[in-house]
Amino acid sequence: MIETNVSRHHETFLQVIQSYYQLTKPRIIPLLLITTAGSMWIAAKGEVDPLLLLVTLIGGTLAAASAQTINCIYDRDIDYDMERTRHRPMPAGKVQPRDALIFALALAVLSFTLLAVFANLLAAVLAFSGIVFYVLVYTHWLKRHSTQNIVIGGAAGAIPALVGWAAVTDTLSWAAWLIFAIVFLWTPPHFWALALMIKDDYAKVGIPMLPVIEGATATVKQIWYYTLVTVTATLLLVYPLHASGVVYAAVAVSLGGLFIHKSWRLLQNPEDRTVARELFLYSISYMMLLCLGMVVDSLPITHHLISAAIKLIA
Numbered sequence: 653m654i655e656t657n658v659s660r661h662h663e664t665f666l667q668v669i670q671s672y673y674q675l676t677k678p679r680i681i682p683l684l685l686i687t688t689a690g691s692m693w694i695a696a697k698g699e700v701d702p703l704l705l706l707v708t709l710i711g712g713t714l715a716a717a718s719a720q721t722i723n724c725i726y727d728r729d730i731d732y733d734m735e736r737t738r739h740r741p742m743p744a745g746k747v748q749p750r751d752a753l754i755f756a757l758a759l760a761v762l763s764f765t766l767l768a769v770f771a772n773l774l775a776a777v778l779a780f781s782g783i784v785f786y787v788l789v790y791t792h793w794l795k796r797h798s799t800q801n802i803v804i805g806g807a808a809g810a811i812p813a814l815v816g817w818a819a820v821t822d823t824l825s826w827a828a829w830l831i832f833a834i835v836f837l838w839t840p841p842h843f844w845a846l847a848l849m850i851k852d853d854y855a856k857v858g859i860p861m862l863p864v865i866e867g868a869t870a871t872v873k874q875i876w877y878y879t880l881v882t883v884t885a886t887l888l889l890v891y892p893l894h895a896s897g898v899v900y901a902a903v904a905v906s907l908g909g910l911f912i913h914k915s916w917r918l919l920q921n922p923e924d925r926t927v928a929r930e931l932f933l934y935s936i937s938y939m940m941l942l943c944l945g946m947v948v949d950s951l952p953i954t955h956h957l958i959s960a961a962i963k964l965i966a
Contacts (some may be wrong), residue, residue, distance in 0.1 A: 671741040672755055675724050676717035683939060684812045688712050690943030691816035691831050694895055698950035699819070707770040708819040712812050719786040719808070721756035725749050726791050730857040736850055750758035771819040778818055782811035799862045802847075806839030807832075819930040827895035830888055831946075838884040838939055840873045841915060845932035848872075849925050868922040875931070879915035883908035886942060896949050898958060905944030911938050 688708060692700050724731070724742045732743035741747040760783055787859035790805030798804075810832045817828035844862055847854060848871060851863040863871045886904040889896040914931045921927045948954055 655794050667746075671746040672752075674741050674750055675721045675747060675755065676721040676759075677724070680720065681713055681716045683936060684716050684809060685709050685712055686940050686943045687810070687831070687835050688812040688816035689734060690946035691813040692820050693947040693950045694739075694827060694889075695817045695820035695825075696950075698947075698952050698954070704771060704819060704880065707766060708775065708816060710754045711763045711767040711771065711775070712768065712815055714759045714817075715783055716812070717850050718756045718763060719783040720758035721752055721759065722783075722787045723791050725752050725756070726787070727795075730859065733857045734850075735852045736853055767815075767819070771906070772822045774822055774824075775815050775819040777810055778815045782808050782815070796839045796859060799860050799865045801860070802842050802843040804835055806836045806843075809839055810835035827889065827893050828951070829897070830885065830893060834882060834889075834942075835939070837878055837885055841882065841911075842932065842935040842939075844871050845918070845935060846927040848922075849932065872918050872922040876915050876919045879911055883911055889946075896946060897955070898949075899954055900945045900949035903949070904942060907938050907942055907945075910934065 670882070692705060692708065724740060727737075728740075728742035728749070730736035731740050737743065742749070743754065760780065764776045764780050764782075767779055786805070786808035790801065790808055794801040794805050813831040813835055814824060814828055818824060847861040847863050848868060849870075851861060854861040855864045860877070862874065883904075886908060887901070890898075890904070891903045911934065912926075914934050918924070918927045918931050
């Protein structure tokens with residue numbers, strides 16, 4: 653693999669810190685954390701212990717950072733060949749595999765310890781299982797061997813929702829599993845839209861992403877189906893589970909309608925990478941705003957305002 657003398661690339665300690673920070677793929681982590689937070693607020697009925705929230709988000713951040721770092725170690729060969737990733741610390745030779753692995757293991761141990769001590773063992777085990785699933789099932793087994801890589805691999809990105817619920821209740825309810833399912837179902841439209849934009853890069857390194865193997869038309873059909881199922885699943889939190897109320901329902905319907913519209917546009921223009929990019933960027937906002945809707949809907953003040961409004965109307 654690419655083995656380069658690190659000292660040639662780092663001139664200051666700050667640059668070393670920056671390289672290790674980049675190994676964690678920090679842009680991905682906020683999306684994982686907001687699903688954790690949304691799940692926690694619903695589980696706590698809008699009254700989350702601030703310390704528990706902080707600990708759970710830090711523990712989740714450390715777990716995600718560990719998984720992403722191991723992913724960078726494993727994929728350093730293909731990252732070097734892909735235009736989008738060749739400047740990452742591993743292919744650029746700024747961090748050696750052994751050092752990165754020590755860093756990843758330290759993050760995993762810190763995550764598990766923090767969650768086990770300050771939240772509960774179930775949350776800690778779930779976070780650790782997310783690391784294992786992402787590394788062994790997605791990165792090692794699926795990514796280079798199956799067009800369904802990000803479908804099944806999406807479970808790793810959905811686990812933070814379970815971690816959040818478990819941290820609050822020390823159990824997993826139907827609502828927790830539904831939030832998990834929403835993130836799981838949302839992942840294919842989100843990631844395949846990105847894959848449509850950069851399919852040439854994936855083809856060059858032999859990664860069997862759906863657009864590379866099946867083509868754009870087959871991919872956008874799958875995106876369309878998954879979008880419809882995702883939006884339908886979001887409404888199940890309102891009925892029959894009654895885990896969220898009218899504010900969340902309004903948010904879910906509004907966001908879902910736009911998600912379906914953008915997916916439909918892509919279905920009509922499967923080769924248009926600009927439309928794929930629009931869907932990809934919107935899918936990020938969609939998940940963040942949906943989880944924000946969960947939070948706002950669960951707050952006691954929201955319930956008071958809705959009750960007051962109903963009384964005024966009545």
